[in-house]
Amino acid sequence: MDIVNSELYDIKSIIQKDFRYNIPRYQRLYVWKEEQVNTLFHDILIACKANKDIYYIGGIITVKYQKIENCFDLVDGQQRFTTLWLLANELGESIKDFTRTVNGLRLNFSIRKNVEMYFNQLLSGSESIENDTEFDDLVRLSKARKIIGALITENLQSKELKNKYIYFLLQKVKMVITEVPPSTDLNKLFETLNNRGIQLAQHEILKTHFLSKIGNSKKRYRYGILWNACSDMNNYIERSLTYETGYARGVANTYDQWVHDWKQIENILIDEKAKAEKLTLQDIIGKRKNWDEAVYGDEEPDFEEMHPNATDDELEPVRSILTFPQLLLHTLRVYLHRNQRIDIQRINEKELLHIYSEYFFLKNQNDYESRREEDETESIAFMDLLFKMREAFDKYIIKWVEVNDMTEIHLIKKVYKQNQKKKGWFYYLRRQKTQELDGFAMLQSILYHSQQNTTQYWLTPFLNWLLEFPSFDDAFAWLKVLDNILFSSMQEGRELIDRTKECMDGYPDIEPTTKVLTEALGTSFPHYWFYKLEFVLWHERVKFNKSEEWKEYRITAKNSVEHISPQSPRNSKDKLCDTQLHNFGNLALVTRSINSEYSDFPYGVKKAKFEDKKSKGTFDSLKSDIIYQYPIWNDKLALNHQSEMINLLQEYFEKTKRKY
Structure with missing residues (x-):
């Protein structure tokens, strides 16, 4: 009987067992981009600096490679494994043993001999292969190697930290390697891997935890809608609320003086007429009408892009500079600060549940009824703050805006409440470009590009201050001050997260230099x-x-x-x-x-x-x-x-x- 075997490995144990790995012919090329390489490097660095006992990078699926002893085909996980190989090669020293075995390369490529030659050239310290006519196969590998080299130069300047990083990478970075039998139908396995459901995300588990604290089912439903709207980071909050409620005009009517009135939104959700009906894709396509049809027909349009004065720039796709788990961690920091509690030690979205369980949820309470009541109050207070944080984020913070098929730029689009008369007055919310915010957006761009993209610690004190919804001019002026304090001053030896916490306490009087x-x-x-x-x-x-x-x-x-x-x-x-x-x-x-x-x-x-x-x-x-x-x-x-x-x-x- 064939057995599927799974074991926890680190790089040191792979070296000791002298395992070799092969990228089979059916695997695609290396496709990781700068963001993915950056994330892996910095996640490991953060875990290393935090002295964590283990950092888990996921699972690897292998099958025994029959032609070479002690060698395995990489069925799933080749992108991570290849990046680890490049990282080990750039770091050198004791971790260099991961790049080779006594019989040659640790990582082989069945049909891409130019890639294998490139790896051998890297081991020998030469890169003449980059001038080869087949260089197109190597573009992403070469870029990833150079990115890793720059990351090492910028982040591991001291010998002590570099050695610590190498030790952590060797012995603390873990992966579960699952070996499937050679008799496995790989076509079916690939179909399963490609069609497998997305694993329940940590923020979805967290949502369930928060909502479970709310006793009233109608209120629980309404806060579930609120959470869903906040979690849609690649859209503006008013559009997310529209999609969640199915009632664009109702959402627009709740908007006044820069912010939505959450209590009014709750009323929309209570209204049976406002609940979104479940539609198929064909239903949605069939229901889309142009404005003329809507104006002169019996139906009224329900989406802001159908307003007669809508412009093309309102429909440009947008992308957030933060993931939703990152926003949740910034929100947690603000919540803890406003409730005079201890700040978290780091922003790491992969530890979202662990951080929340350690810093937020009430512990060691014997009175169940008292605990349940306090948990409900606290959960609602947190989600109310999350909504305000998301509003401030969408109002004041840059987004990636796709201005054409090839270009994304950082922009802040102002929201406008525009009316239209048809069977009485009603309103639509619109997002439009405005040059008056170019400087504000540019200052945020330099912070975004110069800071670690997985943390962006400057956002916590800035968003905390923005919750009062100041004018754009005041917000711009304060960001200049915050930037000068955090990044243009001499504060050696002090962690950035501690300095941002100090700024939430009242902006220290520190001179830039x-x-x-x-x-x-x-x-x-x-x-x-x-x-x-x-x-x-x-x-x-x-x-x-x-x-x-x-x-x-x-x-x-x-x-x-x-x-x-x-x-x-x-x-x-x-x-x-x-x-x-x-x-x-x-x-x-x-x-x-x-x-x-x-x-x-x-x-x-x-x-x-x-x-x-x-x-x-x-x-x-x-x-x-x-x-x-x-x-x-x-x-x-x-x-x-x-x-x-x-x-x-x-x-x-x-x-x-x-x-x-």
Whole structure:
């Protein structure tokens, strides 16, 4: 009888057993993108710093590979396994043993010999394979390797932390490896894997826990609707409420003075006429009418996009910068702060249930009735706060907005309550672009791109403050203050989560400083300062006579520090900077592709490349635009540029200082 065997493994045990793994011919190429690689690296780093006993990265399914002893086909899990291989290769040292066995590569590829050759080249320290005509197969692998290299450089600078990370990766990162028998029908197994239901998410389990505390079934139903609307992060809250209630006008009528009246929404849900009917896809398609049909027919339209003045930009797809579990953790921090309780230690959505059980739910109470009553009160209070947090998030915080098939940008769209007369007045809520919020959105973009995308700790104190629903001008002014306190000041040795907690207590009187910009850090410069300067340059663009030229500039993800005067030029005479080579004045933050394009070319060639892109409306960076205005480049100009940028930042700090 064939047996399915599952065991818990770590990388060290795989090395000790000398297991080898094969990517079979039916597997797709490596497809992980920067976000997924970033998430895996940082999740492991967070668990490592927290000294967790175990970090579980999921299950791997294998089947014995008959041609090679001690070798297994990877049926499921090859993306994670390949990323772990690349991570081990970049880290080197003792973890390097994971990349190879006594008989060759730890990871083999049945039909992709160019990939196997690439891996061997990596082990030997060469990458000449990247110039091969089959490089298309290797694009994502090469990008992932470079991303991992940059993550290690940026986050594991001390030898002590790097060794700790390697030890944690070797012995604490666990995976359940399930070996299925060779006789398994792999076609059926793949069909099962591809069609399996999505595992119940932690936030859905949490929802059940909260709702179970509410005794009244009608109230429980209404808060279930509220939770569902809040959890739909890739839509605006008013649309989510419309889809949940089936009553667009009723939702619009609850909106006044920037916020929805939850009590009125509860009344909508009580109204039997307002309950959403269950429709098939064909029903929905059949019910869609254009506005003329609705106006002149008997039916009234129920969706805001059908308003006669609706514009195309209202229908652009949007994507949240946070997941719903992340929003739940930010909400928990605000709830704990407002109830004078101890703050959580970290934001990690994979530990959502564990964190809530540790910090929120009441424990060690003997009186069941008292506990039940308190749990219900607390659960309702929390969900009321969650709704307000979600409203503030949608009102003030950037979203990814898809402006065309190839481009997403950060935008804040204002909500408008617009009326229309037909059988009496009724209202629709609409989201529209407005240039008046471009600066507010850009400041948030630099924080988003310069901070870990799985935490975004700055949002907790900012959202806590936004719950009073201030004007956009006041919100923008406060974000400038918060940014200066958290990221432009010298607070070494203090965890960011602790500093954000302090800001919720009352915004400490901490002065920003540009001291770090006088150091010769080269590629080790914190990326934050380049992003910050981009915002300040845009904010003060009138000073540089760039009011119109820079007006449409947007902050995008950049991850590579480039030397304007190259470190190792092709010709020694092209090395224009010596004393300022690694100083802030000779550096710019660009994308890896642009850094690779500029490579070790001399200043004149880089300037020509920059100006060619600029003529087409594209900027590497605004800092680069300031630099490439000079016909030549040298130590003196680099030092002058650095001084000018530092003075600009100091003037900005003075201008944005708290006035009270």
